[in-house]
Amino acid sequence: MRKSPAPPTRSLLVLRHEHFEHLGHFAKILKDRNISFVYSDLDKVLDLGFHDGIIVMGGPQSANDEEMAAELHFLQQALHTRTPMLGICLGAQLIAKALGADVYPNREKEIGWAPVYLTDDAEGDPVLGGLPSPSTLFHWHSETFMLPPGAVSLAYSDKCRQQAFRFRDTVYGIQFHPEITAEMIADWSIQPLNCGDTATLDAPIDPHAVDSAPLAQQILEGWLHTF
Numbered sequence: 001m002r003k004s005p006a007p008p009t010r011s012l013l014v015l016r017h018e019h020f021e022h023l024g025h026f027a028k029i030l031k032d033r034n035i036s037f038v039y040s041d042l043d044k045v046l047d048l049g050f051h052d053g054i055i056v057m058g059g060p061q062s063a064n065d066e067e068m069a070a071e072l073h074f075l076q077q078a079l080h081t082r083t084p085m086l087g088i089c090l091g092a093q094l095i096a097k098a099l100g101a102d103v104y105p106n107r108e109k110e111i112g113w114a115p116v117y118l119t120d121d122a123e124g125d126p127v128l129g130g131l132p133s134p135s136t137l138f139h140w141h142s143e144t145f146m147l148p149p150g151a152v153s154l155a156y157s158d159k160c161r162q163q164a165f166r167f168r169d170t171v172y173g174i175q176f177h178p179e180i181t182a183e184m185i186a187d188w189s190i191q192p193l194n195c196g197d198t199a200t201l202d203a204p205i206d207p208h209a210v211d212s213a214p215l216a217q218q219i220l221e222g223w224l225h226t227f
Contacts, residue, residue, distance in 0.1 A: 008036035010224075013051040015071065017042050017059025017090060020187050024179035025216035026055070035224070042067070046074040053084035053170075053227060056091030058177065060193045062143060063093040063103040072098050084170035084227040086220075089141050092165075092173030099148035099167060106144040110159040111197055112205050114139055116176055122154040127172055127222035128164055136210050137176040140188065140197070144175070170226045178216040182207035 012030070014023060016039045023030070023037070030037055037055070040046060048054070056075070061068060075098040078085060087095040093103045115134035122128045144160050147153050148167060155164035155174075163175045185207035189198055198205075 008034055010035045010052045011050060012037040013048060013054050014039045015042075015046075015054065015056045015091070016040065017057060017061055018191075018193070020184070020191055021058045022184075023055070023057070024177075024181045024184050025213050026179045026220050029217050029220050033221075033224070042071070046071065048074075048078060048081075048083060053086070054078055056085065056087040056094055058089030058091060058140070061090060063090065063097045063145075068094065079167075079171065082168070082170070084223070085172070086223050087173040088179060089175060089177060092175050093143060093145050095167075095171065095173045096145040096148045096151075096162075096165070099151065101146040101148040101151075103143055103145045106142060106160055108159055109142045109197060109200065110139040110157065111141075111201060112139060113137070113209050114157055114159070116155050116157050116163050118155050119153050121152050122164075125154055125166060125222075126226055127166070127219055128154050130218060130222070131215060135215060137178060137212060137215065138180045138185065138210070139176050140194075141175060142197070145173075148173075170223075172223055174219070178212055178219045180212055 014037050075094060079098060085095060097103050113136050116137050118133035144162055147162060147165060151165040151167040153165055157163050165173050185205055188194055189205060
């Protein structure tokens with residue numbers, strides 16, 4: 001008799017703002033650890049339901065857009081109930097705004113591979129503490145945020161002061177893209193929504209310049225171990 005697969009140990013709700021900004025490396029890591037996930041797209045009614053935590057993905061939108069108001073309210077409710085959260089790029093900006101921080105244009109766009117440095121407060125952090133400093137990671141954003149009240153700054157880059165923060169023990173915002181795969185970079189570069197950004201680059205982005213899979217695993221597993 002064929003043995004039935006074990007039921008998922010946990011479940012995550014993944015807030016996705018564009019279909020091309022998906023979990024990438026994170027999806028395989030979750031599947032390998034028997035953790036289920038469900039995508040909730042921007043036009044869906046938000047409901048935490050039975051999920052144990054939330055991953056908030058990136059996207060070309062701004063956290064200040066009116067269309068993000070319902071999601072911001074949902075994140076504020078999730079923060080109130082101490083739901084674990086991991087925000088990536090726009091996701092980090094949304095969590096920061098839900099915590100009362102301002103989101104505003106960065107002094108310049110940050111697109112492509114660039115080093116990220118850990119702050120002194122990142123030493124011993126369960127998510128970022130073990131990363132090399134600097135680590136070369138992928139970026140694609142034009143906005144940034146103030147450090148939310150009560151949060152701890154964990155990382156920065158040459159072009160952006162706020163690259164990662166921790167709020168309480170289980171809420172993290174990360175401005176860079178550890179989840180990115182080479183296939184995703186190639187896909188993002190031809191998306192009509194991103195053409196205005198790629199037109200400003202001095203040279204095409206090399207999708208294979210860095211393999212971020214090991215860092216993605218370290219970051220995601222570190223976050224999963226916080227709850």
